[in-house]
Amino acid sequence: MPRFAANLTMLYNEHAFLDRFAAAAADGFLGVEYLFPYAFPAQEIAARLRDHGLQQVLFNAPPGDWEAGERGLACLPGRESEFRAGFAQALVYAEELDCPRIHVMAGLAPAGAERAALQATYEANLAWAAAQAQSVGREVLIEPINPRDIPGFFLNRQDEAHRTVQAVGAPNLKVQFDLYHCQIVEGDVAMKIRQYLPTGRVGHFQIAGVPMRHEPDLGELHHPYLFDVIDEVALASGWQGWVGCEYRPQRGAVPGGTRDGLGWMRC
Numbered sequence: 001m002p003r004f005a006a007n008l009t010m011l012y013n014e015h016a017f018l019d020r021f022a023a024a025a026a027d028g029f030l031g032v033e034y035l036f037p038y039a040f041p042a043q044e045i046a047a048r049l050r051d052h053g054l055q056q057v058l059f060n061a062p063p064g065d066w067e068a069g070e071r072g073l074a075c076l077p078g079r080e081s082e083f084r085a086g087f088a089q090a091l092v093y094a095e096e097l098d099c100p101r102i103h104v105m106a107g108l109a110p111a112g113a114e115r116a117a118l119q120a121t122y123e124a125n126l127a128w129a130a131a132q133a134q135s136v137g138r139e140v141l142i143e144p145i146n147p148r149d150i151p152g153f154f155l156n157r158q159d160e161a162h163r164t165v166q167a168v169g170a171p172n173l174k175v176q177f178d179l180y181h182c183q184i185v186e187g188d189v190a191m192k193i194r195q196y197l198p199t200g201r202v203g204h205f206q207i208a209g210v211p212m213r214h215e216p217d218l219g220e221l222h223h224p225y226l227f228d229v230i231d232e233v234a235l236a237s238g239w240q241g242w243v244g245c246e247y248r249p250q251r252g253a254v255p256g257g258t259r260d261g262l263g264w265m266r267c
């Protein structure tokens with residue numbers, strides 16, 4: 001089986017954020033990820049990781065004004081200095097949390113903007129971020145996201161993400177391959193794992209049931225088969241990353257619900 005990390009933004013919502021670390025460790029997780037740590041002092045989170053023997057495997061750089069609907073700044077002309085300041089803050093947290101990967105969200109394509117101009121800004125920002133991250137031994141990840149969950153999101157497809165990584169040409173810029181988004185946008189998930197994992201450009205996986213984003217054993221994707229494919233290709237290619245469990249537990253509507261829905265992990 002792959003190594004699974006609990007996404008603490010979506011799992012364990014029956015607990016306050018800082019208590020989700022203990023809950024994930026009690027269920028056997030060795031790694032955690034989440035969207036944003038910035039509401040809490042990095043030292044406080046680091047203590048939770050230490051206390052519960054957890055590894056921080058991923059979090060996101062600041063996305064702009066999330067409450068106002070922004071979903072990243074990386075492709076937005078004119079927002080470069082804000083992008084850089086946010087990424088610098090992410091690097092400070094990554095150091096304190098000993099986290100090897102930072103996810104940079106692309107952002108929403110502004111209505112009427114020329115795609116080529118957005119792509120040029122995206123690549124320039126990613127090249128800058130990758131260089132900053134490289135100097136302190138961290139990876140930058142980009143993630144294609146389906147346009148139903150985030151209408152207008154700039155990056156939707158795996159092939160576009162891989163072309164961007166190749167165009168930037170930084171060894172520590174990689175793709176966050178979320179199988180949930182991939183299934184919704186393009187399908188053929190197993191073959192895409194076989195296509196992209198051996199390239200060395202996949203930095204991380206994430207999973208959820210499709211289409212409702214509940215537990216992986218609910219919905220149209222057969223995850224036991226996909227886990228076997230990941231294991232097989234990882235073994236052949238030497239890939240040693242994590243699979244983030246980024247779903248909203250359906251059984252989480254009741255106290256203790258995240259744990260009740262983890263049966264899929266033991267299949």
Ligand SMILES: O=C(O)C(=O)[C@@H](O)CO
Nearest residue numbers: 035060103105143178206
């Ligand atoms: O929504 C997802 O999928 C994610 O991985 C979050 O980090 C938001 O991009």
Ligand SMILES: [Mg+2]
Nearest residue numbers: 143178206246
């Ligand atoms: Mg994801």
